Amino acid sequence: MTPALIASLQNPQLKRLVRLRDRRERLREGVFLIEGARELSRALQAGVPLEQVFICPELHSPEARELPWASLPVSEPATELSRAAFEKVSGREGPDGVLAVARSEPRPLPEPLGSTAVLVLDGLEKPGNVGALLRTADGAGAHATLLVGDGLDLGNPNLIRASQGSVFTQPTAALSQADALNWLRERGFTLLACTPHAAQNYWDAPLSGRVALLLGTEHAGLSAFWQEAADLHLSIPMLGQADSLNVATAGALVLYEALRQRAGRQPLE
Numbered sequence: 001m002t003p004a005l006i007a008s009l010q011n012p013q014l015k016r017l018v019r020l021r022d023r024r025e026r027l028r029e030g031v032f033l034i035e036g037a038r039e040l041s042r043a044l045q046a047g048v049p050l051e052q053v054f055i056c057p058e059l060h061s062p063e064a065r066e067l068p069w070a071s072l073p074v075s076e077p078a079t080e081l082s083r084a085a086f087e088k089v090s091g092r093e094g095p096d097g098v099l100a101v102a103r104s105e106p107r108p109l110p111e112p113l114g115s116t117a118v119l120v121l122d123g124l125e126k127p128g129n130v131g132a133l134l135r136t137a138d139g140a141g142a143h144a145t146l147l148v149g150d151g152l153d154l155g156n157p158n159l160i161r162a163s164q165g166s167v168f169t170q171p172t173a174a175l176s177q178a179d180a181l182n183w184l185r186e187r188g189f190t191l192l193a194c195t196p197h198a199a200q201n202y203w204d205a206p207l208s209g210r211v212a213l214l215l216g217t218e219h220a221g222l223s224a225f226w227q228e229a230a231d232l233h234l235s236i237p238m239l240g241q242a243d244s245l246n247v248a249t250a251g252a253l254v255l256y257e258a259l260r261q262r263a264g265r266q267p268l269e
Contacts, residue, residue, distance in 0.1 A: 007082040014081075017054070017089040020101065023153050032155030034100040035091060037064035042165030043102060044073070051101040053078040056086035059097030067098070091157045104155060109144050109173050112187055115209050116143040117258040119251065120180060120191075122216045122226050123149040131162025132248035133215075138166035140255040146183070146212075147174045177225050184212045193222055193230035194254055196244045202254050205234040208261035213254050218247050 006013060017033070019025045026032050031051060034040050041063075043050070055069070055078045069078060081089070086097055112118070119137045124130050130152060137145050152174060153159065160167055175183065184191060189212040192205060214230060216222035227233075236250055244250070 005080045005082065006085050009085060009088055011085070013079070014085055014089055017099070017101075021091060021157065023156070026104070026153075026155050030104050031101050032104055032160075033091075033157055034102050034160060035095065035098065035157060036161065036165075037061060037067055037096050037098045039160055039165035039168075040098050040100055041067060043100070043168045044068075046168040048168055049103045049105060050074045051103055052076065053101075054081050054086070054089070054099045055079070056081045056083055056095075056097035058083050059086060059095055061096040064096045064098050092161070107171065107173070109171050109183070112143045112189075112210060115262055116141075116211075117207070117255060117262075118143050118184065118189060118212045119145040119255065120184075120212050120214045120226070121145065121147050121149075121152075122177075122214060122222055123220070124215070124217055124247065125149065125152055127153070127156040127159035128162045129246070129248045131159040131164075131167065133251045134159075134163040134170045134172065135166040136248070136252045136255055138163075138170040140252075140259045142170065142255060144171040144173070146180045147172065148177050148180050177223075181225075181229055190232065191226075191230045192254075193227055193233045194235070194250060195221055195227070195233055196235055196238065198233035198235040200232070200234050202234045202236055203257055205232060206261075207254070207258035208264075211258060213251070213258065215247055215251050218244065 020033050034043050050073055053072055053074055086095060089099060119133065119142050121130060121133060134145055154167060189210050191212045191214060193214045214222055214226045236245060236253055
């Protein structure tokens with residue numbers, strides 16, 4: 001079946017897609033946008049429920065052309081957009097002609113098995129930092145990421161892009177402080193607060209067991225709640241004039257040190 005073609009920039013479907021770039025509209029409709037072939041591929045692998053798919057074959061990258069267009073889990077064929085129409089709804093420079101509307105549905109956290117790391121993000125709101133941390137958590141084999149705070153929007157297009165779709169493959173949940181702490185305590189996690197003022201370096205800390213790595217915002221750090229709940233405080237040495245690292249960089253260092261310790265300095269299979 002030949003996909004329908006939308007060329008008019010005044011088309012109601014295009015106007016809806018533009019509105020969905022606004023968080024309030026996404027929350028009102030209970031949906032979000034997935035743009036990019038890599039991001040859509042990982043959403044499909046994770047079983048994210050899709051509502052609609054829009055394509056612009058003229059813009060397709062090799063990765064976009066390899067997507068299983070004939071067997072997408074949607075009730076209607078993909079809708080084709082003209083180049084001008086797609087560029088109107090795209091949030092990227094150099095788009096690859098892939099855009100989907102997905103339904104927002106909560107995903108339960110899997111139960112941890114054995115030694116593992118969980119990332120706890122306290123009050124982080126910048127989508128680029130959160131997306132980068134989700135990508136790193138996925139790469140370092142973290143069990144899950146717990147998001148604490150009211151300002152975070154997992155459907156933010158910039159977060160999805162920064163994570164390169166890892167927001168779909170990394171088990172993630174938004175919880176209150178109390179619920180996050182209870183979840184961790186009930187499963188025997190040791191809470192490690194990452195803070196610039198701690199005396200112990202992160203590479204000297206015991207990270208090989210079941211650990212929760214607590215990261216706060218760059219301007220305020222960890223909240224008093226997590227500072228008091230932590231079993232151990234650890235820091236990253238700073239030898240220059242800067243007193244702290246970008247939170248995504250700090251998280252990457254500690255996550256991969258935890259991976260190294262769990263591997264016992266041997267490659268993980």
